[in-house]
Every structure is written in structure tokens, then in C-alpha cells.
Amino acid sequence: MNAQFKKGVLELIVLESVRKRDMYGYELVAEVSKVVDVNEGTIYPLLKRLTNEHYFETYLRESSEGPPRKYYHLTAAGVLYRDALEAEWLQFSQQVNEFLQEHGA
Amino acid sequence: MNKEDFLKQLQERIRILQPSEQQDILEEYAQHIQMRMEGGLSEDEAIRDFGSLDDLAAEILEAYHISPDWQSKIKEPIAPVKEAAIQCAGWLERFWQKCRAAWGKFRKWLSGQWQNLQLRLKKEDAPEQEVPEQPKLEKPPKQPRPHTFWGWIKDMNRRLWGMIGALFAWAIRVAKILCRWAWNAALLCAAVPVVCAVGFFLVCTGTLVVLLVQGYPALGLLLGSIGIVVCGCGVLVFACTLIWKKPNNNKEVGDHA
Incomplete structure (x- = not known):
């Protein structure tokens, strides 16, 4: 898949993944990897950026195996941002689809 | 990885x-x-x-x-300069140790050569020195010399040659001393401007280092001046090896003999 496509949509997928329940880094990466084939290393910087922009909150929780894990939680601002992104994405994909269909017909 | x-x-x-x-x-x-x-x-x-x-x-x-x-x-001029200085110091130390080792070997070799030369000279001198002694020993039997003109001539001849030999030896000694003084004086005269130049370029190097750290493009000049300083030092060290020292190792020669 086109790298530019991925980059634009990745944010939405990450935000959506965390919306239902809080996740720790590796879990989140695994979840996102199910949807798009992406370099796992690039998701952490994205999480970092969204955290810096206050769309995520993080907290540590002990785990039964290994060191404590850092969990990501979507903030209210994050939810709003996710909704805005979703709306943008739907509009955009609809426009592109319509365009393709018109040309195809 | x-x-x-x-x-x-x-x-x-x-x-x-x-x-x-x-x-x-x-x-x-x-x-x-x-x-x-x-x-x-x-x-x-x-x-x-x-x-x-x-x-x-x-x-x-x-x-x-x-x-x-x-x-x-990010400008970090200090870090590379520091690193380079540490590296240079290590390199210089190693170089210095090598130089010292080489210098020790060279001195040993030189002194060995010098002793050989002295020994050879002594051997050559020895028969000459014995020559004036021989007439002394032969003096008692020389009493009949006025009787034979030929004997007198022979005696005079021997004495004359002894004197000439001694004179010649003295002349050589004096000439050696004079030559040594002249040589060392010439070396000193030649060294003075080199020392001045080295001093001047050392000051230049310091100034250029400061300018470089401040960001002026003085690297070329700095390298040039460091080169001149190093060359100057090299010339001075070489000149030191050319100093004609007073040969006072007769005792050693005597011991060896």
C-alpha cells in the first residue's frame, strides 16, 4: 500500500484502536498492524506526538510478566480529534469514490 | 545489531x-x-x-x-577540538617515546663509532709517541755520536722528525679546537633565527586556535603554522645532534684499552 496513504490514515486507526479500551504500546502496535502493514517503529513516534498534543494520556500499570507497561488512554480532546478525522476521512473517501465511479461509468 | x-x-x-x-x-x-x-x-x-x-x-x-x-x-566547536587535542596528545606521546628510543639507539651507535675512532687514533698515535722516547733510551749509547759524523746526522735527523711530529700533533689539536669553536658558533648563529621563527609561529598558532574556536575559517593557516613550528623544532633537534662536543671520553678509551 502507498506509504503516503498509510501515513494519513494511521492516526485515525491508532485513535480508533484506543477509543474502546486503553492499550499499552506493543498491544496497540499489534492491533494497528492487523489493519495496515506498517513499520512498527513508526507507530511509537506517532503515539508520542499524539501524547504531546494531549490527545492521549499515559499511565503505568504493573504487569504479571516483565516491567510495568505504559498504557495509552484517549482524552476528551482525543475523542473530538478522532471524530473530526473520521468525518474528514469519510468525506474524502466518498469524494474519491464518487469521482472514480463517474469516470468508470 | x-x-x-x-x-x-x-x-x-x-x-x-x-x-x-x-x-x-x-x-x-x-x-x-x-x-x-x-x-x-x-x-x-x-x-x-x-x-x-x-x-x-x-x-x-x-x-x-x-x-x-x-x-x-548545533555548533559544537569545543567538542571536536577537545577530541582532536586528546588524540593528538596520545599520538605525540607515542611519537615521543619512539623518538627517544631511536635517539638512544643512535647515540649508542654514535658513541660506539666514536670510541672505535679514538681507539684507532690512539693506536696510530702510540708509535709516534714512542718515537721521542726511543732516542732518550738510546741517549747513553749516543755518547759516541761526535765521533762519527754519520751517527750525529742520524741522531739529528731522528730528533728533527720527532719535533716535527710533535708540532704536527699540536697543530692538529689546535686546529681541531678552532674548528670545533667555529663550527659550534656557526651552528648557534644559524639556530638563532630558527628559534625566533619557531617562537613567532607558536604565538601565531595560539592566536589562530582562538580564532578557529571563535568560528573564523583559519584552519588552513593554523595547519600551516603548526607545520612550520614542527619543522622548526625538527631542525633544532637535528642541529643539536650536529653540535661538536669536547671529546672527553679518553678515560673510557683507556678503560677499553
Whole structure:
């Protein structure tokens, strides 16, 4: 898949993944990897950026195996941002689809 | 690449961030690698999945609105200069030790040659010195010399040659001393301007180092002046080896003999 496509949509997928329940880094990466084939290393910087922009909150929780894990939680601002992104994405994909269909017909 | 190397190199690239942030990021990646390994991947494979370290670091830095080439934009003139100075010092020390070893060998060789020469001279001198002694020993039997004119002539002849030999030896000695003085004086005269030049260029080097640290493009001039200083020192050291010292190792020669 086109790298530019991925980059634009990745944010939405990450935000959506965390919306239902809080996740720790590796879990989140695994979840996102199910949807798009992406370099796992690039998701952490994205999480970092969204955290810096206050769309995520993080907290540590002990785990039964290994060191404590850092969990990501979507903030209210994050939810709003996710909704805005979703709306943008739907509009955009609809426009592109319509365009393709018109040309195809 | 193993985990340690990966984390170390990553930290090197993001060291502009606050230490707590660096720690946070590195822990996240360490944990990720750990979990991938628990999932059955090898350490190397887990790290290879991250792709290029530079790209990864660039993306992390982007989250903080930091340009990925921040390292080239930060002026750190002191660090490289310091590093270079430490390296230079180590190199100079090694060079100095080598020089000393070589100089010791050269001196040993030179003194060996000198002693050989002295021994040879002594051997050559020895028969000459014995010559004037011989007539003394022969003096008692020389009493009948006035009787034979031929004997007198022979005696005179021997004495004359003895005197000429002694005179010649003296002349050579004096000439040697004079030559030595003249040679050393000439060396000193030649050394004075070199010493002045070395001093001047040492001052220049110091000034240029300061200018360079301040950011002036004086590297070429600095290298040139360092070159001149090193050359000057080399010439001076070479000149030191050319000093004609007073040969006062007769005792040693005597011991050897």
C-alpha cells in the first residue's frame, strides 16, 4: 500500500484502536498492524506526538510478566480529534469514490 | 545489531530531547523488542523490522517538531577540538617515546663509532709517541755520536722528525679546537633565527586556535603554522645532534684499552 496513504490514515486507526479500551504500546502496535502493514517503529513516534498534543494520556500499570507497561488512554480532546478525522476521512473517501465511479461509468 | 547497540544508537540520535523523554522512548522500544522476542522472533529480526535508524529517529524527533538534522545545526566547536587535542596528545606521546628510543639507539651507535675512532687514533698515535722516547733510551749509547759524523746526522735527523711530529700533533689539536669553536658558533648563529621563527609561529598558532574556536575559517593557516613550528623544532633537534662536543671520553678509551 502507498506509504503516503498509510501515513494519513494511521492516526485515525491508532485513535480508533484506543477509543474502546486503553492499550499499552506493543498491544496497540499489534492491533494497528492487523489493519495496515506498517513499520512498527513508526507507530511509537506517532503515539508520542499524539501524547504531546494531549490527545492521549499515559499511565503505568504493573504487569504479571516483565516491567510495568505504559498504557495509552484517549482524552476528551482525543475523542473530538478522532471524530473530526473520521468525518474528514469519510468525506474524502466518498469524494474519491464518487469521482472514480463517474469516470468508470 | 543487538538490542544494546540499537538503543545506544537511537539514544545518540535523540539525545537532544530531555533525558526523561529519551528514557521513556528507549524503554518503549526495549519493551517492544522484548515482546517480539518472546513471540518467537530473534533479536536481530525484531530490530530489523524497525527499518532504518535514521528514519526512525527522524520520525521520533518530528513528534517534538525537531529537525532530524539538528546535529549538523548545533555548533559544537569545543567538542571536536577537545577530541582532536586528546588524540593528538596520545599520538605525540607515542611519537615521543619512539623518538627517544631511536635517539638512544643512535647515540649508542654514535658513541660506539666514536670510541672505535679514538681507539684507532690512539693506536696510530702510540708509535709516534714512542718515537721521542726511543732516542732518550738510546741517549747513553749516543755518547759516541761526535765521533762519527754519520751517527750525529742520524741522531739529528731522528730528533728533527720527532719535533716535527710533535708540532704536527699540536697543530692538529689546535686546529681541531678552532674548528670545533667555529663550527659550534656557526651552528648557534644559524639556530638563532630558527628559534625566533619557531617562537613567532607558536604565538601565531595560539592566536589562530582562538580564532578557529571563535568560528573564523583559519584552519588552513593554523595547519600551516603548526607545520612550520614542527619543522622548526625538527631542525633544532637535528642541529643539536650536529653540535661538536669536547671529546672527553679518553678515560673510557683507556678503560677499553
